[in-house]
Amino acid sequence: MKKAVIIQARMSSSRFPAKMMSVLAGVPLVRFVYERCLNSKEADIVAVATSNDPSDDKLYEYCRAEGIPVFRGSLDNVLERYVRAAEFYGADVVCRVCGDSPFADPALSDNMFNILDAEGVDYAAPVSGTYIAGLDSEVIRVSTLNMALRHAADSYELEHVTPYIKKNAGIFKIKLIDVNLRPNELSGLVLTVDYPGDLDICSRIAALLGQGYNFTSHDIFDALLYNKAILKMNRGL
Known part of the structure; x- marks a missing residue:
């Protein structure tokens, strides 16, 4: 099984x-997200899936120049983009990571x-409420993604990849995991880069962790609890 x-x-x-x-x-x-994901011990390949829209030319060319495996597909039908990327790389199972999650937990x-x-x-994913936003990912069989692509009916399901799967637990075997990645003191923390201010906060966290990409989520928690000034800047707290 290729992952x-x-x-x-x-x-x-x-x-x-x-x-x-x-x-x-x-x-x-x-690059940060890619390097972080390379810490997976199970994945056979880590790749970026971007769109074939001209707006993504710069991103695509950067990945190519830096030796980051990159696939181009539909801009709006992200479900199809995942299916085609998985087929391109010969994968049987994919882990979906959002590019705005620099601290996704390998x-x-x-x-x-x-x-x-x-x-x-x-399909496997963490239980909602048991993780800090931005640490999460989800793992899906490519055959399941293909079935979702054949039957997903609306733009929301196509854009967000897995809603059709999650709402059809009678069809698919779904496993939700309590992951214990949400300390009470940090329960409102947001670790996704949705706004320029989020990038500043994530940069400060990365500086606390030191150089490199091989750290645990609990290393992040410890760094923040010892440097609470950063917490005051986070829009989730």
Whole structure:
């Protein structure tokens, strides 16, 4: 079973245009997320899936120049983009990571890869409310994505990839995991880059963690609890 971590990324965010090329810890955000995901011990490949819209030309060319595997597909039908990217890389299972999540937890991804393998489920994700936003990901069989693509009916399901799967638990084998990645003191924390101010906060967190990309979510929690001034800047707290 070939496993891929696929990072969805685009430049046309309405809240923070061109954020994937904005700098975090000395590198473009897309590079930071990619390097972070390379810490997965289960993934056979980590790749970026962007769109074939001209707005994403710069992102695509950067990935190509830097040796980051990159696939181009539909701008709005992200579900189809994932299916085609998975087919391109020959993957049987994909972990979906959003490009605005520089601290996505690779240990969580690996745990879900293993659950799919061991328990024969079609889809695995953390239980809502048990993780800080931005640490999460979800793992899906490509055959399940293909079925969703054939039957998903509206633009929301196509844009957000997995809603059709999640609302059809009678069709798909779904496993939701209590992941314990939301300390009470940080319960409102947001670790996604949706606005320019989020990038500043994530940059400060990365500086606290030091150079490199191999750290745990609990390292992030510890750093923030010892440097509470940063918490006051976070829009979720």
